[in-house]
Amino acid sequence: MSEMRAPLVAHIVYSFRIGGLENGVVNLINAMPASRYRHVVIALTDCDPDFSARVRRQDVDFISLRLPPGHGVRHYLTLYRLLRRLRPDIVHTRNLAALEMVVPAWAARVPVRIHGEHGWDSSDPGGRSRKYRLLRRLYAPFVTHYIALSVQLSSYLTRAVGVSSARVTRICNGVDAQRFVPAGRRAVAPEGFANDNCVVFGTVGRLQTVKDQVTLVRAFGRWLAGDALARQYARLVIVGDGPQRAEVEAAIAAADVAGRVWLAGAREDVPQLLQGLDVFVLPSKAEGISNTLLEAMASGLPVIATDVGGNSELVVPDSTGCLVPAEDPAAMAEAMQAVFHDPERRRAQRVAARRRVEAEFSLDAMVDRYMAVYDRMLVRAGQAVAAAG
Template identity: 35%
Template sequence: PDIVHTRSWAGVDGALATALARYPKLVHSEHRRNLPYIHFEPAKRKVIRRCIYHLADQVFTVSEEMRQYFCRETGFDTRRVKVVANGIDIQKLDAVTLADAQALRAEYGIAPADCVIGTVARFQETKDLPTLVRAFAQLWHAQKSHGGLHLMLIGDGAERARLETLARELNVYEALIVTGLRHDVPRFLRALDVFALPSLSEGLPGAVLEAMGAALPVVATNIPTLPELVREGENGFLVNVKDPSALAERLSRLVVDRDLARRFGQVGRKRVERDFSLPAMLQRYERLYAELVASG
């Protein structure tokens, strides 16, 4: 190959091997950070990352915040790191018809007038799904009638049993839908009314981009990178991490005010079309690769 592209910490071995071989060109990109290293990098990782950055022909991150973070942690020059944002395939979302979404809702016993709050995630600690379950419980119990509101967790993972146990303890298990691992996520997104992301850390989350592409309002934690996607009061709301009450309050506003939810969704959709489509992302990658090859 002319170029080898490695990603994040998992790509460290490949990056070092490629760099030591001196051919082909090496591109290294940073896409996320996970617990326990979401606020700092330990000394060993700082040194190794800095070495890779110096050896690579091009380094990029998927968001401006991540560029600042990794350069700050490693002491690497920000001018030598690019930002190449992620993109999503909007056509896959548009291929899901209203009839498809209605059929899926019926499959899970969700009435047409019901409201579904949902998320797409790996069930692991960084995603902090227990906070979402607690927020939903506050919202659900605050209703005069307990019908018509559902929480759909699209995904699977190590914390599934813990989440289901928590839902039982909070007496909202009957309103919880856990889909398991799905390969038809666009169909599920089209069945939602509000999207929530309670994560402790993210890169440039594809789940939020896909939710915006599906014209869903988004309530997410105000963690680094999320303000680059969710603009407070324009296409969603931002709340502090591990604050179920704040999350519940913002979700409640969108559950009650469906017109506001639709307006937020429309704004988010237009933003994805303009800045985060798959063709736009592929053009950014193609331009970066072409420039490297042309440089000899």
């Protein structure tokens, strides 16, 4: 008797490039046993070859549909035909940009259609848009089950969209604690940028409005303008690239901190760059559960984060870091100044941040929860589930 072939999961995303959501897909595929599930990644736009190479499994295909802007009914046939050819057991869409593809998945008779809410749309930080709520309600009948990454997103689905709580499972991101590890601060910045006496603050994220690196630069400049010691020894590293780069550069010039800020650009060596920091700052206007924040904590970094989305589910104030209001340079500057002048606090929070990740946000626990949802939904749909190996 031939061995059962593992069920196939089709992960449908808007694009497959550097980003927190996409990193989560990579981690999930890499850590999930091949005997349990097979995978294919379908991007409505394109799959970046360099980023796709982060998936270590050789049996994963990457399909770029290259659909033009304005996805809608006219594109359903393209995906319908693809899904009829692939015959996945599960379609797993993520965020609003890919949600509508549950309709052609339903038409193609895919048994299980899971939708993940990872964070707010960049044009709707906080989920206040009536239009987006209505769109989610429109597509809800075609979704078998939802996965929300934070309590806030779970509540949004049940209260604002009207999804039954029985159809929503909260699964927090997990972090690869073997890849992101604490280390004595590495010299990763350009020569002469920071000496051993400096305290290096840093952030990682795409340079776009919702990530709000501009507020971080303004906070840094505001602080340094009134703190002579910090002006001598504080440094800021901003990792990432994107459409707001010019605004970030302008903010650096306006704050007169050009020699004290390093714009590192988009990088592949984020674990090493995090090891070059002393404090991590997340200035976002909106978040789901931030992969980057978890990676920083796994790297043993104290955290200053805005009190938005799922950040309060990760950061324990006075233990692993602190939370500040979004879009508030004064509050962020005050928090940066406090941790700069308190090396003992930094040392204690480094230890606490790493311990929290190890105890609460392991990659293995995240994968187990995803597989449990996949298994349960397949059984309900009358489909076979591969035995745990």
